[in-house]
Amino acid sequence: MPDQGPSAFSFDGFCLDLTRGCLRGRDGLELALRRKSFETLRYMAENAGRLVSRTELMEAMWPEATVTDDGITHCIADIRRALGADGQRILKTVAGRGYLFTEQVTRGDTASAPPSGDNAGSVSGTASEHPSGPPSLPLPERPSIVVLPFDNLSGDPEQDYFVDGMTAELTSALTRLHWLFVIARNSAFTYKEKFVDVRQIGRELGVRYVLEGTIRRAGERVRITCQLVEAETGVYIWAEHFDGVLDDVFDLQDRLTETVAGALEPSLSQAEVRRVRQKPTDSLGAYDLYLRALPHHYAQTREGSDAALSLLREAIRLDPSFVLAKAFAAYTMIMREVQGWIMPDEREEGARLAREALSDARDDATTLRLAGQAISWLAHDREHGVAAIERALSLNPNSAQINGGAAWTLLYVAQPNRAISLFQRAMRLSPLDPELSYFLSGLGYAYIMVGRYEEALDVGRRAVAEMPMRATGHRVVVVALHALGQVEGAIRAGEYYRRMCPTGARVFASRIMGEFADSNFHRVMIEGLRGGGLPE
Numbered sequence: 155m156p157d158q159g160p161s162a163f164s165f166d167g168f169c170l171d172l173t174r175g176c177l178r179g180r181d182g183l184e185l186a187l188r189r190k191s192f193e194t195l196r197y198m199a200e201n202a203g204r205l206v207s208r209t210e211l212m213e214a215m216w217p218e219a220t221v222t223d224d225g226i227t228h229c230i231a232d233i234r235r236a237l238g239a240d241g242q243r244i245l246k247t248v249a250g251r252g253y254l255f256t257e258q259v260t261r262g263d264t265a266s267a268p269p270s271g272d273n274a275g276s277v278s279g280t281a282s283e284h285p286s287g288p289p290s291l292p293l294p295e296r297p298s299i300v301v302l303p304f305d306n307l308s309g310d311p312e313q314d315y316f317v318d319g320m321t322a323e324l325t326s327a328l329t330r331l332h333w334l335f336v337i338a339r340n341s342a343f344t345y346k347e348k349f350v351d352v353r354q355i356g357r358e359l360g361v362r363y364v365l366e367g368t369i370r371r372a373g374e375r376v377r378i379t380c381q382l383v384e385a386e387t388g389v390y391i392w393a394e395h396f397d398g399v400l401d402d403v404f405d406l407q408d409r410l411t412e413t414v415a416g417a418l419e420p421s422l423s424q425a426e427v428r429r430v431r432q433k434p435t436d437s438l439g440a441y442d443l444y445l446r447a448l449p450h451h452y453a454q455t456r457e458g459s460d461a462a463l464s465l466l467r468e469a470i471r472l473d474p475s476f477v478l479a480k481a482f483a484a485y486t487m488i489m490r491e492v493q494g495w496i497m498p499d500e501r502e503e504g505a506r507l508a509r510e511a512l513s514d515a516r517d518d519a520t521t522l523r524l525a526g527q528a529i530s531w532l533a534h535d536r537e538h539g540v541a542a543i544e545r546a547l548s549l550n551p552n553s554a555q556i557n558g559g560a561a562w563t564l565l566y567v568a569q570p571n572r573a574i575s576l577f578q579r580a581m582r583l584s585p586l587d588p589e590l591s592y593f594l595s596g597l598g599y600a601y602i603m604v605g606r607y608e609e610a611l612d613v614g615r616r617a618v619a620e621m622p623m624r625a626t627g628h629r630v631v632v633v634a635l636h637a638l639g640q641v642e643g644a645i646r647a648g649e650y651y652r653r654m655c656p657t658g659a660r661v662f663a664s665r666i667m668g669e670f671a672d673s674n675f676h677r678v679m680i681e682g683l684r685g686g687g688l689p690e
Contacts, residue, residue, distance in 0.1 A: 163199040165257040166244060168237065170199055175351060177236055188305050189352070189366065190215065190381070191232035198233075198245060198255040207252035215390075228307060228368055228379060291360025295441060297422060298361040300337035301325045303346040304378070308371040317369045318343075320378065324365070327415040330550040333478065333520060334422065337361055356385025363422065374399055382422070415552045416583030423448070424588070443469035444479045451486055452588050454623045456495050456657075462486055470507075477511040481521040484508035484528035491531075491665075492625050494657030505533040512542055522546035523559040530566045531669055539563050554584030558593045565596060568672040570603035591621035598630030602637070603675050610634040625651070625658035633682030641685060648686030661690050 163170040167180035175192060177185045187195070197214050198206060211226055230253065234241030246254045301324050306317040322339050329336045337359050345355065352364045367380040375397065382392040443465045450462035466483040469476055487504030490496040511525040526542025529535045543560040550556055561576035577597040581590065594617035601610035611634035617627030628651035635644035652659040661683045667676050 162262055163196070164260040164262065165199065165202070166240065170196060172196065179238075185236040187236045188229070188232050188368065189350075191229040191236075194226070194229040195233045195245075198253065199259050202255040202257065202259040205248055205252050205254050211253065228370070232305075232307065291358065293360055293362055294335040295439070296333055296335045297363065298335035298337070299328065299363040299365060299422070300342050300355065300359050300361045301328065301339075302355070302364060302366045303343055304366070305368045307368050313369070313371055316371075316376075320369060324415060327412070327552060330519065331419060331553070333518075335361070351388070352383045352385050353388055361385055412552045412583075416554055419553055419555075420584050420587050440469040440473035440476050440479065443472070444476070444482065447482065447486075451482075451489070454489075454493070454621050456493070459486065459490055459493070459495055463490075475514065477514045477518065477521045478524075480507040481511040481515070481524035481528065484511065484532065485524040488528055488531045492658060493655060494625070494660070501532050504528055505535075508532065512538065515542075517549055519546040519550035519553065519556055522549070523553075523556045527559045527563050530563050534668060536563075536567050536671070540567055552583060554580040554587050554593075555589055557583065558587075558589055558596065561600070562592070562596050565599055565603070566670055568603070568670070568675070570600040570672075573597075573600045574604075591617045591624055591627060594620065595624070595626035595630055598627070598634070599675075602630065602633055602678060603672055607634045607637040611638065622654050625655045628655060628659070629679070629683065632686035632688070633679055636682035636685040637678055644682065644686040648683075648688050651686070651688070659688055661688050663690065 161171070161173045163172070169178045170192075171178060177187045177192065177195065179185050194211065194215055197211065208226055215226070215229070230245065230247075233245055237244055244255065244257050246256050248254055301321055303321050304317050306313050321342070325336060325339045325342065328334060341359060352366075355364055356362065362385055364383045364385050365380060366383065367378060370377050370379075376399070377395055377397050379395045380393065381390055383390050447462040447465040447469070450458040450465065452458075463483060463486055466479050466486065469479040470483065473479070484504040484507040487496060487500050490500060505528070508525040508528040511521050512529065515521040515525060522542045523546040526539045526546065529542070530539030540563060543556075543563045546556045547560050557576045557580035561573040561580065564570075564573040564576070574597060577593050577600065580587070580593045581597075584590075587593070594613045598610045598614040598617060601607070601613065610630055614627050614630030614634055617624070618631060621627065628647065632644050632647045632651060635641075635647055648659070661680060663676075663680045666679050670676065
């Protein structure tokens with residue numbers, strides 16, 4: 155909220171109290187209004203008498219996030235409900251063009267506004283009685299989040315149990331991400347049905363991120379809208395909606411929780427990477443070094459891989475017990491070998507780091523996934539690798555990265571059908587994931603194992619389009635074309651592969667036979683790569 159300017163907008167007997175963050179009716183009593191709806195009403199009041207397009211309103215309310223029109227629709231409906239019978243008149247829809255706030259607005263201060271009533275603004279009133287608010291809690295070293303109670307937009311108080319259950323289930327699901335500090339449900343529910351600025355919530359709870367949302371039921375259909383906010387700045391960094399059918403309420407709750415948690419994890423990870431890249435570089439801790447390594451790794455260049463490995467080694471030096479950094483360094487060795495960048499002794503280093511990570515991983519699902527995949531590839535220790543990924547899946551079945559990593563590990567032990575299911579689930583959970591090319595190329599390998607070459611070609615081409623410099627997608631395309639009898643196409647694809655990945659465009663026959671247990675897969679891959687003109 156700005157430091158200067160009016161502290162209240164008055165219109166048609168209503169008062170929008172900017173200091174206390176509430177809307178009061180003609181009787182002076184506070185009217186229930188969601189946080190984002192309050193901000194939308196404020197924007198419309200500031201622009202009273204001027205047509206505001208939906209696009210302008212979207213950009214004003216969610217400047218840093220990609221959202222659907224549903225967010226605006228829900229806010230407008232919420233405002234009109236609060237304004238009662240006059241809502242449609244005060245906030246008018248101009249078909250195909252936007253919205254018009256029709257009332258004259260008087261800008262002033264809260265001293266001249268209507269009285270607040272006996273029961274108005276419990277949280278807001280507390281804040282005004284104690285302008286400085288409660289003391290700020292320090293932020294944990296890990297990323298931190300609170301899931302605020304979702305708002306029930308169904309107009310049916312009996313649906314509150316479902317809405318509250320979703321909040322509790324989401325909180326529980328996020329606690330399975332051991333790299334994430336999650337505020338307990340009971341603390342989050344102290345903010346139920348209260349307007350409190352997210353920046354204040356961040357200070358009071360000591361969290362970096364706030365997840366808020368709404369649930370609307372229409373007949374048997376349910377729509378959940380979620381928004382992830384950076385508490386310090388109030389910037390919306392992710393928003394999405396999810397739909398379901400209310401056939402079995404608890405099954406729907408489970409399915410929607412799975413979907414939301416799966417989509418939220420990569421958004422949080424990317425937000426953390428953006429945050430840490432803006433920090434000064436002379437006071438970095440081990441976790442920040444780990445975060446800085448991630449974009450270098452996903453750049454899929456030799457220079458990026460070298461930088462990522464250097465940062466991870468430094469993180470391990472600063473904190474020898476940092477098992478996640480050890481596991482990711484080991485995982486990086488896989489990528490380096492696939493791309494033809496691996497240096498002498500790095501395979502042994504990666505296997506050692508993977509074993510160290512597994513010995514201390516306990517219940518960290520991400521570490522188990524990375525180290526399990528690395529030990530399967532680098533040390534050919536499939537028994538411990540599969541055990542690790544099975545444990546990771548049981549701990550966090552809603553992580554796209556864990557599903558994808560588990561699927562790759564199952565390919566090594568010739569379980570393509572289960573791998574196909576896990577790759578498809580990973581892409582459903584996180585369709586815009588940074589590891590999407592990995593999922594697609596792995597799915598291509600699985601299709602090759604079961605002889606579904608047309609489907610392998612399709613996903614292989616999608617993998618190449620996602621990451622043209624990553625070798626594995628090219629290998630899927632070349633082999634699938636050769637297996638389909640399109641030899642000239644395989645040769646052209648092989649030439650493109652060699653241009654994009656000069657060091658990784660080889661047959662690597664001994665590596666194929668060492669990494670994968672399926673002997674027929676060995677034959678199809680080696681014949682296909684040789685038929686595509688790749689050197690040994």
